[in-house]
Amino acid sequence: MPPTVANLDTAxxxxxxxxxxxxxxxxxxVAWDTGYVLLRPRSMPGGDLHxxxxxxxxxxxxxxxxxxxWYDLRRGFTSAQAMMNIAESVLNVLYLWLAGRxxxxxxxxxxxxxxxxxxxxxxxxxxxxxxxxxxTGHNDAYSFWVLFALPNGAWIVVPxxxxxxxxxxxxxxxxxxxxxxxx
Numbered sequence: 001m002p003p004t005v006a007n008l009d010t011a012x013x014x015x016x017x018x019x020x021x022x023x024x025x026x027x028x029x030v031a032w033d034t035g036y037v038l039l040r041p042r043s044m045p046g047g048d049l050h051x052x053x054x055x056x057x058x059x060x061x062x063x064x065x066x067x068x069x070w071y072d073l074r075r076g077f078t079s080a081q082a083m084m085n086i087a088e089s090v091l092n093v094l095y096l097w098l099a100g101r102x103x104x105x106x107x108x109x110x111x112x113x114x115x116x117x118x119x120x121x122x123x124x125x126x127x128x129x130x131x132x133x134x135x136t137g138h139n140d141a142y143s144f145w146v147l148f149a150l151p152n153g154a155w156i157v158v159p160x161x162x163x164x165x166x167x168x169x170x171x172x173x174x175x176x177x178x179x180x181x182x183x
Contacts, residue, residue, distance in 0.1 A: 011173070012102040015110075019165070020099065022158055023110070026117070027092040030085045037082035040071050062147045064135040065128075077127060081120065088116050104173065111166035114159035121155040 036043045036053040043053045044060070045068075060066040065078045091113035098106035128135045136148050 011104045013099060013104045013106050013169075014102055015099050015106070019110070019162065020096065022162065023092050023096050023099075023113075026155075026158075027089050027096075030089050030092075034082045034085040034089070037066070037078050041068070044068055044071070059147070062136065062139055062143050064138070070135075081124060084116075084120055088113060088120065091116065107166050107169045107173070111163060111170060114162040114166065118156050118159040118163060121152065121159075125152070125156075 032053070036056050039047075039049055041047050042049045043056070044050060045057045050057070056066060060068070064070055065075070070078070091109055095106050095110040095113055098109055128137075136144060139148065
């Protein structure tokens, strides 16, 4: 659903339910993931907080960047990526707040957030590929595709779709603004 544009001074933005749903769910999942990474080793198996992240006991065997072995080697990519998750989540919350106020600025913030999400996830995959699949190459086909590729691929596909949706809305608004000579 495109933003409602009566005129540029009173433009409002009302996102479809699925866009709000994505931002709410992704923010919660990213916050959970960030907590696991930044609270290691307490969040890992044997740690006092592991009960909050018990599914990671399986996931760290699939994606070794989450594993105790890589944590002990002090490979910093996972923690650096988790810190970027904080910026991404702040943008997601800002988007939701602006969208709740029907502000057309939400479109720009949402675009920025989803481009960040998609590019950060692509970088995550590229890091693994360029390192000879050192984090995921040990998996059998089922584990790689079902436990790694499909869930992580969603963080590329959905944000890319949203980036296109937001791009079209921004472009439409810019074309309207150009016709009114207010740029």
